[in-house]
Amino acid sequence: MDTLLFASLMGLYYWFARLRLGYTFSAMLLQPVVVAVFVGLLLGNMPAAMIIGAGMQLVYLGVTSTPGGNVPSDPALAACIAIPIAVKANMDPNLAIALAIPFGVIGVFLDQLRRTLNAAWVHMADKHAETANISAIMRCAFLYPALLGLVLRFPVVFAANYFGQNVV
Numbered sequence: 001m002d003t004l005l006f007a008s009l010m011g012l013y014y015w016f017a018r019l020r021l022g023y024t025f026s027a028m029l030l031q032p033v034v035v036a037v038f039v040g041l042l043l044g045n046m047p048a049a050m051i052i053g054a055g056m057q058l059v060y061l062g063v064t065s066t067p068g069g070n071v072p073s074d075p076a077l078a079a080c081i082a083i084p085i086a087v088k089a090n091m092d093p094n095l096a097i098a099l100a101i102p103f104g105v106i107g108v109f110l111d112q113l114r115r116t117l118n119a120a121w122v123h124m125a126d127k128h129a130e131t132a133n134i135s136a137i138m139r140c141a142f143l144y145p146a147l148l149g150l151v152l153r154f155p156v157v158f159a160a161n162y163f164g165q166n167v168v
Contacts, residue, residue, distance in 0.1 A: 001042055003162060006084070011158035013038055014080045015150050018111075032056035032079035032100075039083045048087045052096045053079065059097055060104070074107020077153075081160040089165045106156075114152050118145050 017029035028034055036053020040046035060075035078100035086096030125140035160167075 001044075003164075006042055007158045007162035009042060010039075010080050010084060010161045011154040011156075014076060014157040015153045017076050018149060018153055019146060030076040032060055032075050032083070035076065035079035036083050039087060043084065043087050045087050048090070049083055052083050052086050052091075052093045055093045055097050056082065056100055059100070071108065071111075073101070073104035074111060075104060077107030077110070077157065078104035080157045084161050085165045091165075103160075110152060110156065114145075114149060117148055117152075121145055 013029075013035070017026070017035075020026045033050070033053045033056075036049040036056075037046075039053070040049030043049065056075070056079055060073065060078070063071055063073055063075055081103045082096050082100035085091070086093070086099065091099070121140040121144045124144075125137045128136035128140065
């Protein structure tokens, strides 16, 4: 698969998985073993992707959200970067897991930045509420945060997958 297309699909996967649409599939899409299925399908090496994803899943098995949704690490970002790099480089699964940990921590900082910037939409929605502009309130609640998430999340995964193991 073309590197540009692959990096774009991985960036879009991470953005879509972190949108948290609904309560059924959103938590599942964030799991490393599910990311591994996507990577395995795209790269055509399902066994390697699943071995790495399953090992990574064990590390992140106990990661749960505390009240407020804060997590100590972002398993989805870790998986979206480490699994493709490890599969392409024929990396040892243990080394791939070690590679994933720093990216999981970076994901927490990225999420905190997103939450801080999303506060602007609340104030904008308050102004629209004074004029009872329902469609503008809905844009502030759904569209603008989703677009901000795309701007923040897509480039990180895209760049890591596009430039690959030589840069990461």
